[in-house]
Amino acid sequence: MRWRLASIAALLLAAGCAQPRTAGQIPATTPPSVPPHAQPVQGRAVTGFVTDTAGHPVAGATVVVSVALSSGEQAVRAIGAFSTVGFYCLLGCSAPHDSGFTARDGSFALSLPGRNAEHDDYNITAAAARGPARVATSVVLPWRRGSTQARIRLAAGAPHVRALGNRRFVVPPPLPLRYRPSRFEASLETETGTPPVADGHALTVTNGYDARVVEDEHLLLTTAQSGRLHGRDALFSSSLELRGTDVPASRGAGCSVTDSRGQQIRQPKCGLTDGVLDSDWQPVDDPRCAAGPCAGSAQHDHRDVTVTLRRPVPAALLVVRGCLSCTVSISPGGGRFTRVATEPFGSADDVLVASLPGTRVDAVRVETDTGGFFTSLREVSVFAVHR
Secondary structure, three states, X not given: OHHHHHHHHHHHHHHHHHOOOOHXXXXXXXXXXXXXXXXXXXXXXXXXXXXXXXXXXXOOOEEEEEEOOOHHHHHHHHHHHHOOOOXXXXXXXXXXXXXXXXXXXXXXEEEOOOOOOOOOOEXXXXXXXXXXXXXXXXEEEOOOOOOEEEEEEEOOOOOEEEEEOOEEEEEOOOOXXXXXXXXOEEEEEXXXXXXXXXXXXXXXXXXXXXXXXXXXXXXXXXXEEEEEEOOEEEEEXXXXXXXXXXXXXXXXXXEEEEOOOOOEEEXXXXXXXXXXXXXXXXXXXXXXXXXXXXXXXXXXXXXXXXXXXXXXXXXXXXXXXXXXXXXXXXXXXXXXXXXXXXXXXXXXXXXXXXXXXXXXXXXXXXXXXXXXXXXXXXXXXXXXXXX
């Protein structure tokens, strides 16, 4: 199963060689110096200017040109990508590329990469910082025998996040109508770091997202929309890194697992309430349950874990991560549990989200099927009603 997943990921990385880069996929770097005008390069080159949509030259912008590999070349390079799955790569794989920066007048000059015997197109992307955000524009240049030129326009503004209650909406930088911008798409990745991880989990958030679900993770928000630039198809993108601010009332709560005899094993430190949202749980468990179903009847066909809050709270939202196949119940106190949500096997996502409009919660119980479902749990979060 691991080999199959790695193979699929490698093929996806290779397929990415033919796609233009977005603002979130190019590292935010600063040139050591910015000359007045770009220095010429030897041999076949791509030259041009980067300006913003207000007409101002953009100095110090990153410019990347890469070969848009054909489908046959992508399949061959998948072998190389197989060994690099999970690592950040500037261009997604081993496509020939060159990169540099714009001068003070916005000019740039880059060598056209590789021999390009198959006369593939070239992807060229310019990206620049806008405070904590970045904007980028990508165009495709057809192969030609000699050097080529490109004029690239970057959005003059920056993306931002608009808040409406618990919902957050990503707003892309505005583009003048002459660029024929399409309806944008937005995505969210978590725990990205800098530069962002190429294989991070991306969630489509074009219609907004609930800020509580991402808690206080490090986020990368990306927007992308197609348009036209000097007669060519273009991809206008932006990215914004920020950290969430919502911490659940359950953060740091204790938890226990039920052993093969129905007794509770108190966890020295509960890995389900520690704020580490993307790591599988590693509980202290009954050795009699280590090889799959527990011996006996108490936990033979299921496994139970109970999270006990420090104090009861009027709950607004319950989020269970790593719920591959589980049933979730809550207790207002006194050991009486009521089922509130079920996530069957084969669901599209392993994050269960349940609304609890002011329901008093003292404890949460998660019942999972036997096998690997028990240790696939990552976090149990209870958010209180804001008063």
